[in-house]
Structures are given as structure tokens and as C-alpha cells.
Amino acid sequence: MNILKNTKTLAVTALMAAFTCIATMSIRIPTPTLGYIxxxxxLVLLCGVILGPVAGFLxxxxxxxxxxxxSGYVIYAIPTLIIKGVTALIxxxxxxxxxxxWNTKQTFLFIAAGIPAEINMVFGYFLNKIIQTMFLAxxxxxxxxxxxxxxxxxxxxxxCVQGAAGVILGILLLPVLSQIPDVRTWLAPKxxxxx
Numbered sequence: 514m515n516i517l518k519n520t521k522t523l524a525v526t527a528l529m530a531a532f533t534c535i536a537t538m539s540i541r542i543p544t545p546t547l548g549y550i551x552x553x554x555x556l557v558l559l560c561g562v563i564l565g566p567v568a569g570f571l572x573x574x575x576x577x578x579x580x581x582x583x584s585g586y587v588i589y590a591i592p593t594l595i596i597k598g599v600t601a602l603i604x605x606x607x608x609x610x611x612x613x614x615w616n617t618k619q620t621f622l623f624i625a626a627g628i629p630a631e632i633n634m635v636f637g638y639f640l641n642k643i644i645q646t647m648f649l650a651x652x653x654x655x656x657x658x659x660x661x662x663x664x665x666x667x668x669x670x671x672x673c674v675q676g677a678a679g680v681i682l683g684i685l686l687l688p689v690l691s692q693i694p695d696v697r698t699w700l701a702p703k704x705x706x707x708x
Contacts (some may be wrong), residue, residue, distance in 0.1 A: 519654075523662070525671075526568040529556065529559070529560045529564060530560075530571070532556050532576070533553055533560060533573055533577055534579045535580075535596075536551070536552050536553040536555065537556075538580045544668065544671040548562065549584075549586075551675065552588055552589060553577060554631065554679025555678070556672060556674055557573040557604075558602050558604045558626075558627050558679055559605070559687065560576070560599070560601045561600070561602060561605035561630065562604055562608045562623060562683075563690065563696055564601075564605070565609075565699070566601075567607040569601040569602065570599070570602045573597045574593070574594040574597050574598025575594065575598075577594070577598075578590045578594040580593075581593045589641075592641040596634055596641065597634070597685075600631065600633050600634045601631040604626045604627055605626075606612065607626035611699075612626055617689060619688070619691065620688070623680070627679070627683060631680060632674075639663075639669060642664055643658065643661035643662055643664075643665050644659030645661070646665075654697045
């Protein structure tokens with residue numbers, strides 16, 4: 514039975530990674546910072562909330578990384594793996610903790626977990642842009658930091674829009690996915706699973 518459960522978890526994790534990749538690649542709006550806005554953050558949050566911290570990290574990170582690789586944004590692949598994985602991890606941990614503390618609807622829990630998770634995404638890409646600019650310039654000086662910082666500032670708005678869209682789309686999809694018995698079980702805290 515344990516092998517069957519692990520196989521099912523692995524299959525669902527791989528499936529969610531594929532959905533994340535597809536959602537990220539489905540609609541791409543290029544930004545001036547050489548990135549793009551996409552609906553994939555919805556799946557990143559859902560990976561964390563549904564699959565839990567570890568599987569959610571892997572599904573969100575790997576799915577998003579492959580979207581960057583397949584879309585020609587290879588330079589972002591490794592940072593995306595980490596940033597999106599941590600975003601799903603934060604969403605997962607907060608959602609599960611808040612569900613144990615608050616007796617409220619899943620929608621509010623999703624919002625409360627999704628906003629800090631997406632703030633992590635915005636900050637992660639902000640920091641990544643500074644580091645990438647300095648690395649590509651071949652110099653870690655004040656001047657390259659200033660250029661990277663200025664460039665990173667221009668990406669905050671588009672990343673905030675992407676994060677907000679991810680939370681909104683997730684609010685719409687979570688009730689639908691909650692109708693699936695396995696998803697409903699995975700969303701329940703451990704205390705409720707024993708009942």
C-alpha cells in the first residue's frame with residue numbers, strides 16, 4: 514500500500530509539474546526586463562497548497578524551470594527552479610499552518626498563503642536580476658550593482674501583476690480542484706485526516 518501511495522504521489526507531482534510548465538508557456542507577455550508575464554504562478558501556488566512542501570517545491574520548481582528552458586529563457590532556468598520552488602514551499606507551509614489555526618474558508622487561507630509566497634517571487638527575481646547583471650558584466654562593482662538594481666526595479670511591477678494574477682486564478686481553481694477526493698484529502702490537515 515505504501516508503494517502504491519508513493520507511486521501515486523510521484524505521478525501526481527510529475528503531472529502538476531507538466532501542468533505548471535504548460536500554464537507558464539500558454540500565455541506569455543514579454544516584459545522590458547527580458548522576462549515575461551504568464552499564468553503559471555497559479556499552478557505554482559496550487560502545487561504547494563495541494564501537494565505539500567516537498568512535492569510542491571519539486572513540481573513548481575521543475576515545471577517552471579522547463580518552461581524557461583523550452584521558451585528560450587535558459588539564463589533564468591536555475592533561478593526559476595529555486596524561486597518558484599520556494600514560492601510553492603512558502604504557500605504550502607503557510608496554508609497548512611493557517612488551516613490549523615483559523616477556522617475559515619479555503620479561499621481566505623489561499624489568499625493569506627499566496628500573497629507572502631508571491632512577495633517571495635517578486636523579491637527573488639529582483640535579487641536575481643541584480644546578480645545576473647553583475648555576473649554578465651563580469652564585474653561586481655558599485656556601478657554594475659547600480660545598473661542591476663535599476664533594471665531590477667523595472668521588473669517589480671510586472672512581477673507583482675503576475676503574482677496577483679496567480680493568486681486570483683488560484684482562488685478560482687482551488688474550489689474546482691477541491692471536488693476531487695484525493696485533493697480534498699491532501700488539503701486537510703493531519704488532524705482532520707485521522708477523523
